[in-house]
Amino acid sequence: MTRERIDRQIDAAPLTGVKGDTTIIPIVEEVLIAEKRLVLVEEIRIRQIATSEDVSIPVTLRKQTATIERTEE
DSSP states (O other): OOOOOOOOOOSSOOOOEEETTEEEOOOOOOOOOOOOOOOOOOOOOOOOOOOOOOOOOOOOOOOOOOOOOOOOO
16 A cells, blocks of 8 residues: 555545556545635725914013113223
């Protein structure tokens, strides 16, 4: 008895066969393949609208006074 690794995808399970004095018994395995896909569900669209508004804000101003005295030399 010998074993031969095949690792090939097939569409249907093969039948047991005989070649000369050798009986070939295929061993198959079902493998689950998970696939991940991106799906665009929706889009959010945001518009920018420029607006202007006149606003009056009361503020306290500080006032400074500078006095310049010249001395004659």
